[in-house]
Amino acid sequence: MKISVVGTGYVGLVSGTCLAESGITVTCVDIDELKIEKLKEGIIPIYEPGLSELVLDNVEKNRLRFTTSLKESIERSDALFIAVGTPPDEDGSADLTYVLNVAREIGQNMEDYIVVLTKSTVPIGTSHKVKAAIQGELDKRGVNIPFDVASNPEFLKEGSAVKDFMEPDRIVVGTESERARKVVERLYHPFTQQGFQLINMDIPSAEMTKYAANSMLATRISFMNDIANLCELVGADVNVVRKGIGADPRIGKKFLFPGCGYGGSCFPKDVKALIKIGAEYGHEMGVLKAVEEVNDRQKHLMAKKVLDYYKGNVKGKRFALWGLSFKPQTDDMREAPSMVVIDDLLAAGAEIVAYDPIAMEEAKRRMGDKVKYADDEYEALQGADALIVVTEWADFRVPKFTFVENALKEKVIFDGRNIYDPKQMKEFGYEYISIGRS
Numbered sequence: 001m002k003i004s005v006v007g008t009g010y011v012g013l014v015s016g017t018c019l020a021e022s023g024i025t026v027t028c029v030d031i032d033e034l035k036i037e038k039l040k041e042g043i044i045p046i047y048e049p050g051l052s053e054l055v056l057d058n059v060e061k062n063r064l065r066f067t068t069s070l071k072e073s074i075e076r077s078d079a080l081f082i083a084v085g086t087p088p089d090e091d092g093s094a095d096l097t098y099v100l101n102v103a104r105e106i107g108q109n110m111e112d113y114i115v116v117l118t119k120s121t122v123p124i125g126t127s128h129k130v131k132a133a134i135q136g137e138l139d140k141r142g143v144n145i146p147f148d149v150a151s152n153p154e155f156l157k158e159g160s161a162v163k164d165f166m167e168p169d170r171i172v173v174g175t176e177s178e179r180a181r182k183v184v185e186r187l188y189h190p191f192t193q194q195g196f197q198l199i200n201m202d203i204p205s206a207e208m209t210k211y212a213a214n215s216m217l218a219t220r221i222s223f224m225n226d227i228a229n230l231c232e233l234v235g236a237d238v239n240v241v242r243k244g245i246g247a248d249p250r251i252g253k254k255f256l257f258p259g260c261g262y263g264g265s266c267f268p269k270d271v272k273a274l275i276k277i278g279a280e281y282g283h284e285m286g287v288l289k290a291v292e293e294v295n296d297r298q299k300h301l302m303a304k305k306v307l308d309y310y311k312g313n314v315k316g317k318r319f320a321l322w323g324l325s326f327k328p329q330t331d332d333m334r335e336a337p338s339m340v341v342i343d344d345l346l347a348a349g350a351e352i353v354a355y356d357p358i359a360m361e362e363a364k365r366r367m368g369d370k371v372k373y374a375d376d377e378y379e380a381l382q383g384a385d386a387l388i389v390v391t392e393w394a395d396f397r398v399p400k401f402t403f404v405e406n407a408l409k410e411k412v413i414f415d416g417r418n419i420y421d422p423k424q425m426k427e428f429g430y431e432y433i434s435i436g437r438s
């Protein structure tokens with residue numbers, strides 16, 4: 001079976017590579033010539049554990065190739081995935097420009113029956129817009145070539161994307177024809193054969209499933225952040241409250257960790273987009289509006305805690321900041337809480353020396369020289385007034401506290417991810433300020 005994956009970003013590159021690993025012949029297409037050139041040279045543009053080896057191996061086995069030409073790739077494809085970005089528009093709705101550009105290009109170039117699967121996260125109804133855009137181009141050409149559209153939202157998590165794709169919790173597919181369903185079942189046969197479940201549904205439900213999943217996860221985070229903030233006020237410890245509620249199987253243990261807000265390329269934009277979709281249909285998404293509001297507040301919380309500790313005066317103070325990516329195991333800094341913490345403290349006159357195990361390049365690209373960058377976590381501490389932990393990288397979980405103590409001017413740690421034990425911090429003589437633990 002041969003397929004094309006259009007858009008070779010986090011989702012497209014991982015999906016294309018993993019499908020190649022499952023035995024399918026895959027062509028990854030992108031309009032970014034530099035990205036495709038690099039991939040052809042074996043340089044992987046993103047950090048994702050295990051991806052590089054898999055790309056190189058599948059290229060060598062002739063199951064994976066890269067091109068900038070959709071025309072050339074579509075000729076040899078039974079199915080095509082659209083995996084381009086859907087960034088938020090000014091009003092919060094998903095910008096479909098890239099998706100519909102690809103759809104038109106498909107219509108301009110297809111010669112045979114093909115199933116077009118939308119993997120990008122798109123508002124309910126988009127597959128039908130994709131269908132109309134393809135048909136519009138076929139009509140312009142005056143040709144009658146059958147095709148089907150389908151929705152196949154992606155649930156991989158950055159940082160464990162390869163594993164998530166190779167061992168999916170579920171594969172969700174929305175189709176509207178028997179022919180398309182059969183192609184998709186053949187495509188995912190290497191996965192269903194191993195017992196991974198494929199859930200077939202109609203297209204609008206598949207599109208909704210993706211938004212509902214991300215919104216539910218974002219809701220859990222904002223809920224726990226709200227509970228954590230109240231824990232501080234009433235003298236409770238959110239860490240034990242988390243364990244207490246997580247033991248209920250109806251609630252479950254996962255995704256109950258409070259912190260300094262959710263970020264990344266998905267939750268913020270998908271929550272916004274679902275609120276907008278609701279508004280378009282005259283339905284107010286009250287819960288999600290609150291989820292977003294709590295998250296916006298939470299992203300400013302760490303800087304507020306620092307300012308409160310120093311009674312509003314951090315002019316001339318230097319802070320070591322550990323962790324820049326929006327979560328560990330990725331270099332992605334889209335909507336990262338670190339940038340909010342940094343901006344708030346810089347605005348108050350502080351100086352920041354930052355370190356991240358993987359996201360330094362990306363941080364420099366986004367923030368330039370408004371912060372200083374250290375070569376490792378201990379260098380960042382040298383001469384700093386305090387340490388602020390923003391991303392819970394494993395490297396930071398068990399630091400050499402004697403180094404920390406010797407490097408810092410004062411023994412003060414602000415922990416935005418609750419990775420240290422308050423009792424131990426007290427024993428070590430630190431002023432330790434975390435989230436939801438009074």
Ligand SMILES: NC(=O)c1ccc[n+]([C@@H]2O[C@H](COP(=O)([O-])OP(=O)(O)OC[C@H]3O[C@@H](n4cnc5c(N)ncnc54)[C@H](O)[C@@H]3O)[C@@H](O)[C@H]2O)c1
Nearest residue numbers: 007008009010011030031032084085086098120121154158
């Ligand atoms: N990143 C994630 O963890 C994740 C997870 C699940 C779903 N998604 C969704 O998947 C979609 C893609 O996300 P991403 O993070 O991979 O985006 P990305 O920005 O990393 O990659 C998008 C790629 O599409 C390319 N592109 C744009 N227009 C093109 C065109 N006309 N032809 C060919 N290529 C084109 C861009 O050059 C870019 O390389 C989004 O809708 C996102 O919401 C993302």
